[in-house]
């Protein structure tokens with residue numbers, strides 16, 4: 159049973175993080191001037207469904223797997239998961255603000271919004287990669 163839930167955990171990870179990598183990569187094309195803001199929004203809006211579904215799958219399967227919360231690395235992973243959730247809500251507002259800047263190129267975006275977007279996406283990648291690496295180390299030690 160443990161292996162089945164670990165499998166569900168990993169499938170959920172593929173769905174959530176795979177979608178994030180694709181959306182961030184697509185957004186990078188906007189920064190390069192090869193895609194418009196609208197095109198990125200058309201992709202990132204439906205992507206939210208996959209990301210939040212994957213996250214839900216990770217939490218539910220993770221609870222069933224039963225993490226050993228006395229381990230410092232597991233505690234760190236849980237902090238990263240909380241950061242992922244809070245930053246996910248923050249990214250929802252970033253997306254809303256970007257939607258109000260339709261037709262504006264990445265370079266012409268106002269500095270505050272530019273910083274807010276890049277900082278939120280960087281934090282998202284760091285927290286996801288940190289949780290993935292922590293999970294991998296915990297399982298293999």
Ligand code: HEM
Nearest residue numbers: 216217220221223224225226239242289290293294296297
């Ligand atoms: C962003 C969220 C998460 C990511 C990226 C993530 C990632 C991972 C990874 C990569 C593994 C190792 C799989 C393997 O090597 O076969 C793992 C295992 C595991 N995860 Fe997660 N996970 C997340 C959320 C959670 C949550 C919320 C819980 C618990 C509530 C959890 C509990 C576990 C448990 C119990 C294991 C088995 C290893 C252990 O005993 O800690 N995970 N996770």
